[in-house]
Amino acid sequence: MSTQPAPADQATRPDDHDDVAWREGFKTGLPTLFGIAAWGLVVGIAMVKAGLSIPQALGMTLLVFAGSAQLASLPLIVASAPVWVIFATALVVNLRFVIFSALLAPHFAHLPWRQRFALGYVSGDMTVALFLQRFPDERPAPGKLSYLKGLMYPNWVAWQVGSIAGIFLGSAVPPQWGLGFAGTLAIICITVPLIVNKAALCGVLVAGTVAVLAAGLPYKLGLLAAVVIGMITAMVVEETLEKLKGRP
Incomplete structure (x- = not known):
C-alpha cells in the first residue's frame, strides 16, 4: 500500500472541495438569505405587474439574476423604449460588478474560464463582500473556492425562490396597487443598502x-x-x- 504524500501544490490548491469550508460559507451567508428572498419577491411581483407573462418573467429572473437591473429595465420595457436604452440602463446599474470581478479575479484566475463565468453569474453584492472579509489575501488557501460556493449558491437559490414566488403571487396583488407599489418597495430595497x-x-x-x-x-x-x-x-x-x- 502506497504511503506517498500528495504533491504539495495539490494539497494547497485553493479550489479543493472542502465540505467544512462550504458549510462555513453557508453559515456566514445564512443571515442574509431572508432579505435576499424578500428582495426577489418584490422583483417577481414587479415583473408581473409590469405586464410580463409568467414565462417571460421566469426567463428574466433565471437568465438575468440582477434585481436592480431588472427593476430599472421594467419601466423602459413598459414604455416600449429602444433596446439600446434598456441595455444601457441595465449596464450602468450593474457597473459595480466590474469592480467585484476585478477583486475576485486574483483569487480564481487559475480556474477554467467556464467555471469563472459560472461563478460570475451567481455572484452577488453581499456574497462578494463576505468572501473578501474572510479571504482578503489573494494567496492560495485550502477551501477558498468551497467557501465562495457556500456563500453564492444558497444566495442564488434564495433569490430564485423569492422571485418565482413573487411571479406566481403577483396576480394576487390588488390591481390598483400596480407596478408603482412594487416599484416603491423595490426602490427602498435598492437605496437603503447603498x-x-x-x-x-x-x-x-x-x-x-x-x-x-x-x-x-x-x-x-x-x-x-x-x-x-x-x-x-x-x-x-x-x-x-x-x-x-x-x-x-
Missing part, C-alpha cells in the same frame, strides 16, 4: 432629484440620467472627502 457613507448619501439624493426633474423625458431616459449623475456625484464627493482627509 447609503453606507456620506458620498453614497449624496449620490442617492442627487439621483432621486434628477429622476423627479427628468421624469418627463421620453423613453424614461430620466432614469438613466439619474443613475449616471448619481454615480458621478458619489465618486466626486468621495474623492473630495479623501483629499480633505489627507490635508494636514
